[in-house]
Amino acid sequence: MIKRRHTRTIKIGNVSIGSGASISVQSMTNTVTEDVVSTVRQIKNLESYNCEIVRVAVNTAEAAKSLKDIVKRVNVPIVADIHFDHRLALTSLEAGVKGLRINPGNIGDKKKVKEVASACKDSGVPIRIGVNSGSLEKGVLDKNKGDFAAAMVESGLKHIKLLEDESFYDIKISLKSTDVLTTVRGYELLAEKVDYPFHIGITEAGTVFSGAIKSGVGLGILLYKGLGDTLRVSLSDDPVMEVIAGYNILRDLGLRQGGIQLMSCPTCARAEIDIVSIAMEFEKISARIKSGIKVAIMGCVVNGPGESMHADVGIAGGKEKSVLFSGGKMIGKYDNKDILKALIQEIENITGEKIN
Numbered sequence: 001m002i003k004r005r006h007t008r009t010i011k012i013g014n015v016s017i018g019s020g021a022s023i024s025v026q027s028m029t030n031t032v033t034e035d036v037v038s039t040v041r042q043i044k045n046l047e048s049y050n051c052e053i054v055r056v057a058v059n060t061a062e063a064a065k066s067l068k069d070i071v072k073r074v075n076v077p078i079v080a081d082i083h084f085d086h087r088l089a090l091t092s093l094e095a096g097v098k099g100l101r102i103n104p105g106n107i108g109d110k111k112k113v114k115e116v117a118s119a120c121k122d123s124g125v126p127i128r129i130g131v132n133s134g135s136l137e138k139g140v141l142d143k144n145k146g147d148f149a150a151a152m153v154e155s156g157l158k159h160i161k162l163l164e165d166e167s168f169y170d171i172k173i174s175l176k177s178t179d180v181l182t183t184v185r186g187y188e189l190l191a192e193k194v195d196y197p198f199h200i201g202i203t204e205a206g207t208v209f210s211g212a213i214k215s216g217v218g219l220g221i222l223l224y225k226g227l228g229d230t231l232r233v234s235l236s237d238d239p240v241m242e243v244i245a246g247y248n249i250l251r252d253l254g255l256r257q258g259g260i261q262l263m264s265c266p267t268c269a270r271a272e273i274d275i276v277s278i279a280m281e282f283e284k285i286s287a288r289i290k291s292g293i294k295v296a297i298m299g300c301v302v303n304g305p306g307e308s309m310h311a312d313v314g315i316a317g318g319k320e321k322s323v324l325f326s327g328g329k330m331i332g333k334y335d336n337k338d339i340l341k342a343l344i345q346e347i348e349n350i351t352g353e354k355i356n
């Protein structure tokens with residue numbers, strides 16, 4: 001059982017973030033924000049995969065204005081991601097966003113910080129301070145003798161202080177590096193200094209394959225140490241893949257329960273059916289399932305029946321026919337061409353959810 005670090009709890013819309021709540025999964029759109037139709041379509045798709053918070057880049061006045069339309073047409077809370085221009089933050093708040101990602105040290109004088117903090121207070125909107133090792137302010141790295149983790153912490157504390165000076169404490173913070181161990185050490189150091197919730201991630205982690213592995217390692221270490229209250233897996237791919245990867249990491253650590261937990265065999269000379277295609281196809285079409293269910297997809301009758309009987313639902317491949325198990329019992333034999341369909345039907349029966 002993982003013991004989470006004790007933190008304050010903040011709220012992004014209806015999603016609580018902090019040690020008193022589940023670790024939430026978020027993603028970020030990669031459409032042009034001003035293109036409201038495409039942005040809403042992407043957010044709706046993310047919602048269907050149970051993405052709990054969506055961040056949207058707000059880099060122009062037009063993008064900030066578009067938020068009004070976007071927010072109205074989606075259900076998930078939207079966080080506006082802003083750099084430098086505090087006016088974009090104010091417009092985004094007026095548009096109804098539920099969170100801001102903005103570093104107060106980057107928006108200019110104290111008056112502007114005060115304006116943003118006060119508008120956030122009025123609308124009950126928290127601020128995420130997002131420190132990135134690639135964009136540390138001048139001098140902080142030298143001061144910390146090239147130690148990126150320590151430099152990120154110093155930078156984060158400076159931003160926090162600016163908000164605390166305005167009596168603003170509705171804060172979460174991220175310290176992200178592309179290097180796993182630097183990221184971990186940064187969060188460990190910061191955990192000794194503040195009790196604000198952590199948004200965790202490994203920045204610019206890579207493609208769906210390398211990035212999911214890197215994020216799994218980095219976020220896995222952090223979460224195992226109890227550090228992390230909301231996460232984003234950053235991938236060069238469809239943002240939906242970030243959500244799927246995020247839930248997989250949490251599920252594998254026992255930190256979230258819903259969704260499919262898939263066991264599939266690597267296949268060997270004993271395999272009687274094309275397990276690779278079946279498992280890939282199944283993973284693709286079942287990712288929206290919300291109920292927690294263990295599924296085994298096994299290639300033969302050597303290990304297949306054992307694993308399948310221990311899962312909620314499973315198949316064991318045979319020469320022409322494969323066996324379907326449910327609740328620890330064999331419930332039918334199907335031609336190999338029909339076994340995936342039978343597996344899906346049984347999952348739909350158990351969960352009451354429609355897979356396709």
Ligand code: SF4
Binds near residue numbers: 269270300
């Ligand atoms: S379940 Fe059967 S086919 Fe799959 S790896 Fe094990 S022995 Fe090989």
